[in-house]
Amino acid sequence: MGSDLKNLSTLPKEIYKKYYKKGSKAYEILLLHSRCVATLAVAIADRHPEWELDREFLYEAAMLHDIGVICTDAPSIGCTGDAPYIMHGVLGADLLRKEGLMRHALVCERHTGVGLTLQEIIQRQLPLPAREMVPISLEEQIVCYADCFYSKSGDLMEQKTTERILQGLRKRSEDDAVKFLVWHKLFGE
């Protein structure tokens, strides 16, 4: 933490304004959550200048990764759309593609959990398009990793411990926990 997010792009705020009512519950939760994820993502980039990451893009994508939740049925976070919550990544990606933000859209669609494989989408019969939704670029992986540390319920700003994250991931899949651990070696402090 501690990286300076000042003077970064205002693009996320412009997109938020279009789709969220300022001051609404959804707006407040999303903005706070996304700021936590963006702060951690940018801090990782700042620790690794040798990776030559696109810092501005990383910030924007982290701020926008959950933009699609507004289309989903998640009243606890102020979202009253029709779609199941698991669709928030692809719906956010559709929305960002309409805005011409193709790279940001990929971060959206590839950030659920530690990414969703085509096999998992088919086996679990998830209501998602049948394609790989696994983060590929370093920026995509960093947003996905950083997002694991923050919840959208309870204390939004509390950073989860790696043990707690692993516990959650293991409930569904040991492979997911291993993937997180590999990221943690790469991106952790």
Ligand SMILES: [Fe+2]
């Ligand atoms: Fe998130």
